[in-house]
Amino acid sequence: MELRKDPITRSWVIVGEEEGRRGADQHCPFCPGSPNQPQVISTLAPTEHGAGPVTAMVHPAPLYRIEGEPHRRSEGIYDVMNTVGAHEVLVQSIRHDIELWQSSDAEISQFLLLAAHRIQDLKQDLRFKYVTVYKNHGSAAGQEFDHPVSQLTATTFVPRRVLYELRAARDYYVDKERCVFCDTLSQELRNPLRVVEARNEYVALCPFAARVPFEMWIMPRRHESSFERAIQSKSGNLNELAGVLRRTLLRITSVAESFHLVLHTVPNTYQKSNILQYWKTVDEDYHWHFEIMPVGSMKAKPYFLKEIYYTPISSEVAAERLRMLSVR
Numbered sequence: 001m002e003l004r005k006d007p008i009t010r011s012w013v014i015v016g017e018e019e020g021r022r023g024a025d026q027h028c029p030f031c032p033g034s035p036n037q038p039q040v041i042s043t044l045a046p047t048e049h050g051a052g053p054v055t056a057m058v059h060p061a062p063l064y065r066i067e068g069e070p071h072r073r074s075e076g077i078y079d080v081m082n083t084v085g086a087h088e089v090l091v092q093s094i095r096h097d098i099e100l101w102q103s104s105d106a107e108i109s110q111f112l113l114l115a116a117h118r119i120q121d122l123k124q125d126l127r128f129k130y131v132t133v134y135k136n137h138g139s140a141a142g143q144e145f146d147h148p149v150s151q152l153t154a155t156t157f158v159p160r161r162v163l164y165e166l167r168a169a170r171d172y173y174v175d176k177e178r179c180v181f182c183d184t185l186s187q188e189l190r191n192p193l194r195v196v197e198a199r200n201e202y203v204a205l206c207p208f209a210a211r212v213p214f215e216m217w218i219m220p221r222r223h224e225s226s227f228e229r230a231i232q233s234k235s236g237n238l239n240e241l242a243g244v245l246r247r248t249l250l251r252i253t254s255v256a257e258s259f260h261l262v263l264h265t266v267p268n269t270y271q272k273s274n275i276l277q278y279w280k281t282v283d284e285d286y287h288w289h290f291e292i293m294p295v296g297s298m299k300a301k302p303y304f305l306k307e308i309y310y311t312p313i314s315s316e317v318a319a320e321r322l323r324m325l326s327v328r
């Protein structure tokens with residue numbers, strides 16, 4: 001497998017045969033005592049609040065491998081790299097039948113803490129420019145395992161969508177000396193048409209230009225570029241974030257069977273590129289958040305048909321319907 005860069009859009013794609021994808025395993029690899037359990041990377045022990053252990057394991061059929069160098073090279077005008085990186089599975093519960101949003105806030109907090117630890121740890125490796133934490137739920141979203149898990153990849157490049165955001169946030173900051181996410185939040189809170197939940201430190205809303213019906217974002221009210229730093233430094237509010245995430249996913253799963261959840265946080269700033277002035281103001285201009293994209297709900301025209309997103313339900317209508325759902 002190798003990584004190829006599209007010279008026009010500058011996005012990297014993985015090309016190649018899938019090596020050793022699993023057949024139908026008899027045993028779930030993530031249930032306790034499984035004979036085909038993958039290598040464990042780290043575990044957070046059970047807490048006194050009743051949360052069970054959460055564990056990061058090596059993905060059984062990883063897209064990226066930890067050994068070696070990216071060996072960035074040219075083929076004529078094209079760029080090619082080895083698929084060096086990390087690909088992990090975050091097992092949020094030892095229970096095979098409990099989804100993240102069916103867990104307690106204490107359990108979700110443990111999962112968030114594990115994600116933060118893994119991101120922080122992988123960023124010590126200067127080969128990696130970005131760490132993505134995501135969850136694909138439901139067959140339409142490409143869910144890979146029956147056991148409720150999330151996944152993590154550490155890559156030698158910044159994924160395209162995050163790169164767009166980082167560049168746009170930096171440009172906005174150069175122009176206005178303000179964070180575009182903070183500005184968005186304060187406008188949304190002033191006239192909360194698209195706000196679904198805003199209790200304390202976190203806000204869940206439908207973005208103004210949602211790409212699909214019921215798309216939601218969760219953002220911290222206070223400016224903070226780095227999810228992992230925020231989580232590790234003030235664990236007192238972790239329960240609150242867990243609660244917002246749980247209620248948001250409860251809402252999403254009442255309107256869609258499948259969804260993508262992705263965390264957007266700062267790239268690896270331990271390695272600064274002087275040539276690119278790499279993210280000099282990123283701590284001021286970027287603002288971490290979760291994005292949740294329901295998949296296949298209603299008659300949204302898929303992106304690949306028209307190359308422009310079209311959603312038949314406005315964010316205002318979506319937010320109103322999501323607010324009306326009774327979740328506790």
Ligand SMILES: [Zn+2]
Pocket residue numbers: 028029030031095096146147
């Ligand atoms: Zn299992």
Ligand SMILES: [Zn+2]
Pocket residue numbers: 179180181182183222223224285286287
């Ligand atoms: Zn901000």
Ligand SMILES: [Zn+2]
Pocket residue numbers: 165264289291
């Ligand atoms: Zn984002």
